[in-house]
Amino acid sequence: MADSLSQPPVIELRSLVKRYGVGDAEHHALNGVDLTIEKGEFITIMGPSGCGKTTLLNVLGLLDHSTDGEYLLDGTSVQKFSSARHARIRSQQIGIIFQSFNLINRLTVIENVALPLAYKGIRHTKRLKIASEILKTFHLSEREYYMPWQLSGGQMQRVAIARALVNDPSIILADEPTGNLDSRSSHVIMEELSDLHKRGNTIIMVTHNPDLTTYASRVIHMLDGKIDSDTKTPVIADEPKNEKISLSSRRSSKNSTKKPAKKAKKKVAKK
Numbered sequence: 001m002a003d004s005l006s007q008p009p010v011i012e013l014r015s016l017v018k019r020y021g022v023g024d025a026e027h028h029a030l031n032g033v034d035l036t037i038e039k040g041e042f043i044t045i046m047g048p049s050g051c052g053k054t055t056l057l058n059v060l061g062l063l064d065h066s067t068d069g070e071y072l073l074d075g076t077s078v079q080k081f082s083s084a085r086h087a088r089i090r091s092q093q094i095g096i097i098f099q100s101f102n103l104i105n106r107l108t109v110i111e112n113v114a115l116p117l118a119y120k121g122i123r124h125t126k127r128l129k130i131a132s133e134i135l136k137t138f139h140l141s142e143r144e145y146y147m148p149w150q151l152s153g154g155q156m157q158r159v160a161i162a163r164a165l166v167n168d169p170s171i172i173l174a175d176e177p178t179g180n181l182d183s184r185s186s187h188v189i190m191e192e193l194s195d196l197h198k199r200g201n202t203i204i205m206v207t208h209n210p211d212l213t214t215y216a217s218r219v220i221h222m223l224d225g226k227i228d229s230d231t232k233t234p235v236i237a238d239e240p241k242n243e244k245i246s247l248s249s250r251r252s253s254k255n256s257t258k259k260p261a262k263k264a265k266k267k268v269a270k271k
Helices: 002-006 053-060 083-092 109-118 124-137 153-165 183-198 210-215 247-257
Strands: 011-020 027-037 042-046 068-073 094-097 171-175 202-206 218-223 226-232
Touching: 011 053, 027 053, 027 226, 042 053, 042 183, 042 210, 053 171, 053 202, 083 094, 094 153, 109 124, 109 153, 124 153, 153 171, 153 183, 171 183, 183 202, 183 210
Parallel strands: 042 202, 042 218, 094 171, 171 202
Antiparallel strands: 011 027, 011 068, 218 226
């Protein structure tokens, strides 16, 4: 118990500032953000366009750096890390879901998803096997050897999400992950993120959709580069747990129920 209490927050921001431009053109995308995120939280970040949501997500994902202030990851300032260390953290600890997909057009779907595993030194055959398994979760098995340009926008987003999750990261950053999906696909993605949250992952998601905040344990509203409000949402009792099964478990149970019941043999009266 004492060990768990002594653990630092997974993310801690202190007076974080991000400036663009100089002089009269200077603009504060982030203007003194203080934020503490504990391990296992599911946070949604909302606010009007230009309020700093995506900039904050990029800083958290080590894709951008702050101008002033401090960013502590597991209690250590990321300013002390080299660029190579930043890249290693992104490949092993942080999964990033981009709104614009960022797929590599010259690689097939399965190769795109398997790409992050290369940084772990996993052999090619095993990488493809792991990527194939996660593509099943997103109902994309039949698209494994398609090229990105042969997919619909919704399918490309699902491939991008599969790629972000293939390394089983402890922190997942999502920038409008359902923005280009229909309602059914959005539900599948949010159920999967919810399942990952239940398994202990820390999830930070930027969204414009207020309906998605029902999945979160905490809702942050930003305004003019600052946190305007920070609210913990009530945890709904375990009603969904009877229905919320991971997609892989759902498939296996579905397959088991497909076995036809044995028909009783009709007795035919002898003439």
